[in-house]
Amino acid sequence: MPVKRINMNKVFFISFLLSSVFAKELYLTRSGNIDFFSSTPIEDIKAINKQVSCVLDRNNGQFAFQVPIKAFTFKNALMQEHFNESYLESDVYPKAVFKGKVLGWNNIELSKDSLEVFIEGDLTMHGETNQIKQSGAMWLSSGSIRGECVFNVNLVDYNVKVPKIVRENIAEIIKVNVSVELKKK
Secondary structure, X not given: OOOXXXXXXXXXXXXXXXXXXXXXXXXXEEEEEEEEEEEOOOOXXXXXXXXXXXEEEOOOOEEEEEEEHHHOEEOOHHHHHHHHHHHOOOOOOOEEEEEEEEOOHHHOOOOOOOEEEEEEEEEEEOOEEEEEEEEEEEEXXXXXXXXXXXXXXXXXXXXXXXXXHHOOOOOOEEEEEEEEEEEEO
């Protein structure tokens, strides 16, 4: 009988949600946005994903993102096909997951004014995990917590191989933008 492989990212996300159920201030979304941009002299490539899940425990500043890879949409359908089949191999690695915390959370007073925060955690994508430490912004908006972050992903760090024939078309370092609106649950 074949052994079913356990998706540790899924296990983490579910356990994070379950462990946070008892938190008094759990905020989440299933419709966050992530887009990325690759720029080279030959070609610019942009994709957007509006199916990003994020949960934040307001008691301790811990949070997690889950990003379905196949939900990235491109202007060009062939780019989207190559992205899923050849580069990110989304049938094998269907999700990217970030789990981390907002540094110094206990000293942060969120308000309607944007506040610079620093996040730290592990990004798992394409079967590879790397630590990320990055600045971002958070603020309150109509009872929600809004957050934004811009960071770079080096493809080599996540073992994403670009075929030689298109290597000049795809940047080695990809700019990623994250934007979420978290509502209390």
